[in-house]
Amino acid sequence: MAETKGSGLDKNNKYDRQLRLWGDHGQSALEAARVCLINATATGTEILKNVILPGIGSFTIVDGHKVRGEDVGNNFFLLADSIGKSRAQVATELLGELNDDVTGNFVEESVETLLESNPDYFSTFSVVVAINLHEKALLQLGGVLWEKNIPLLVCRCYGFIGYLRLAVREHTIVESHPDSALEDLRLDRPFPGLQTFCDSLNMETMTKKEHGHTPWLVLLYKYVQEWKKTHDGQIPKNYKEKNMLKEMIRKGIRQNEEGVPELEENFDEAVTHVNSALVTTRIPSEVQALFDDPCCTNINSESKTFWILCRALHDFVHNEGNGDLPLRGTIPDMTSDSERYIQLQNVYREQAATDMTAIRNRVHALLQSLGRDEPVFVDPKVSHSSPCGAVSDNEIKTFCRNAAFLRLVRCRSLAEEYGTNTVNKDELNMHLESEEGDDLLFYILLRGVDRFYDEYNRYPGRDNSDVEPDIPKLKTCLTKLLHDWGLSGTVKEDYIHEMCRYGASEVHSIASYMGGVVAQEVIKILTTQFVPINNTYVYNGFLQTSTTVQL
Template sequence: MASQKGGTLDKNNKYDRQLRLWGDHGQSSLETARVCLINASATGTEILKNLILPGIGSFTILDGNKVQGEDVGNNFFLTADSIGKSRAQVATELLSELNEDVSGDFLEENVDDLLQKNPAFFTSFTTVIATHLSERTLLDLGKVLWTANIPLLVCRCYGFIGYLRVVIKEHTIIESHPDNFHEDLRLDYPFKGLKDYCNSLNLETMDKKTHSHTPWLVILYKYLQIWEEKHGGKMPKNYKEKVALKELIKEGIRKNEHGVPEEEENFDEAIKSVNSSLNATGIPSDIRALFDDPSCLKLNSESKNFWIMVRALKEFTESDGNGFLPLRGSIPDMTADSERYIQLQTVYRDQAELDSIAVAGHVHALLHNIGRKGTISDAEIKTFCRNSAFLTVLRTRSLEEEYGADTANTEELGRHVMMEEEEDASDEGDDTVLYILLRAADRFFAEYTRYPGFFNNSVEADIPKLKTCLTKLIHDWGLTTGVKDDFIQEMCRYGASELHTVSAFMGGVAAQEAIKLITGQFVPINNTFIYNGQRQTSTTIKL
């Protein structure tokens, strides 16, 4: 495999598919990321594998354990001849072989000891991933990273249960890559460049070939003008009016000498696009909420680039933008000759460029006003403007809030517990009960310093003990419902075992969320993901 160090071409060949997902700038973020993995368990090494292959900058494994027989049985990155050796060292050596561009390091030390004597160690990383930590240790780690606003991913596999928790105070996303969105065509509020271009074309005087290769967007604009002249300047609003507009466009299809309509694919496209292209141009409610966010309204010299640009965007909409966001600057594919498609594309790009320049003016003025050193690049501002309708801010709850009895999301948890009590309970979403069982197992560990069923001969004896821990937990949350005994028995039967198949699945899920956080692209989960390996189902819940 070609090395990234060999040049840009080698890098493009090596990372071709992922570059199509998050681009050069996303890959650059990945290549400068420093990831810390706590515990080289089967789950931990699967996560790291999926980050090393796409090319994270570096990783450090923190693990004070020695390799044991059970590790070799479920971890592909440990071998039988490594039993008794440092688990952190052996895993680092084998994982480093996956990608020569990634540097790996390890620290054979207990995480609790390191939290006590050098908590700053954890704040030097881009992202921290923790696997199989006790509740107390997890809370201590969570406090350190929460204060530093460094993302923490908590992942564990417990029998057939997979669990992932994303913990971050604030994560801003410019390129959220929404699955479904409407094109920003501004047909209801056409800008000057679009008006001038469309008005320069005359459908009536065109020859046959030119008429049938005029972009459908121009056709739709033309017939909207005719519609508005007949309806007092109003756009078609309801289904009936849009059907009438489609009929009006049909009348524009040319007919042959026998009076039969010609096959003009561009007119067919215009008719099909009526419903999807006549969406009211406006500012989405999510973006208006960002405009009212204190981080936008109260800028200071420490404000993130994101919030400075949001404030500039707000000012743009209130002045230069006439109440609208910057034009996105892209148009969909359509039947047209290359010359006029490129001309139309240029019209949109030019207006998007003008809007971006205007926003940049607000950005630079704000930077000056708040006394912020440095600047924000034009490329970053252009990307921001292009995605301004899809900006997202993720703020999760801290682990301290989640684990507190007074702040637990008892309403959501209680709903799922009640579902499990019903014989005809719906399958949708009820995997959340597994989260409650994991929390009960943690209480069991805090009391007995081992997990229920950890020893084969203790499974039956631990069932009533786990049920007691579970009952106390539910009582602390103020719930009056219970959990089926079948679930409690299964938890004891699992004995906190880590199955490689579940670890492999969760390794993919956790790595995906880590990449979202590192690249600042796509929207991470908020905030808990539960996987049920028995039923092959999963659910996401906000806790």
């Protein structure tokens, strides 16, 4: 085993762009992570490259193979003069040159040997990435990691096919970063602070400048209140009603002495935001599912922080929140004078801080009831920066801000997927009978070549100049596999011939692509930000298409 590490440049400058993406806390999580790669193939080294550059804490390569000529031909991190040397050692030394902040280690043993002699070895890692493992070793490794809830990413590149499988018992995400999220403005259910602020502004007595620089959010609030007076207290709900409200707002634009409407951008903004701002405040279905989860309803002293926070959030919603999640506390940019924009911004921030304090007190009470905290009185009028037992204020604040975007990923275990009668038959049968070129068909073919390996101790077309004899053998393996799954379809011979022609080779262009895909999922898991796949991803190099599916 060997280790390499050096001193890095100033991290704020070095990692500037990624810090903007996942923040200081995300970067800290990366720097504390320990990644294990099994087999330094072309795909494996491409994956490591893409997590070493952002600055993971350390990596370890487990690989008992020696460098061969074909390795040098498709792996940029192996050199011709390395042939015959330890693949784990050579790859570790060259990959370590990419980032002096990262520690590199290697183990010159096969995963089968390591699992037999020391299965607990893998329990020290944050995530394990396994490349091109045979089914028996894969299931054994998967069982060890599943028991300890350590994420396992299974990857292989087989000719023009890329495959990725995530196996993790439970992965919780607070910062899921949805692509599109509406602002949390609560115009359908305005909170007291917003009501007081908006009602204090009199549009009739405003000067021309004040009238044209009143935030559109305030305008929308006021016109909605007028609407509700004649509509049984209800906000506009459909297309027709919202258009009527827009017309009311347009009529509020002041006119000059000639009767021509003034140019008031804030009114135009109010009209533009009617559809997006007037949404019903509700609990998202994904968050409600978390509230109903046994891990939330039955917390105990061993519960993860995420579930304690979920329980506190649930209790807040049904008490102080009056059915609503804590306010996010942000507002969008808008045409306004600085003074009133800042006042409005503070209204939202103060309510968000009040909600956060209520949840903080609930978290504290839960921790105390579980024997994980000492009693401390929290004054809601005082800002607290000290930790609340095992949960810091920053964690609670981040949780509250992202309460609407909480996500949970629970994958099926590999043992369950590989069981004879537990395969997703409907999903696979649909793809088996679909038109030529379906991506998921390649998953079936990959499982077929694994059957071939179990029977012949080699992959079809591997080490043979003539692939023809292997075609009927692979066809027989696929037929047996589909029979075991209870599927009646067949695989076209063109695909079977192509799999034999591949000979389990790694094409570097596919390896490079999959290296980016897998590294992205590794970073999602390590930072606990963004939502990883659940649970299978197949890349079709022929058509440059991909499919993500639960199997």
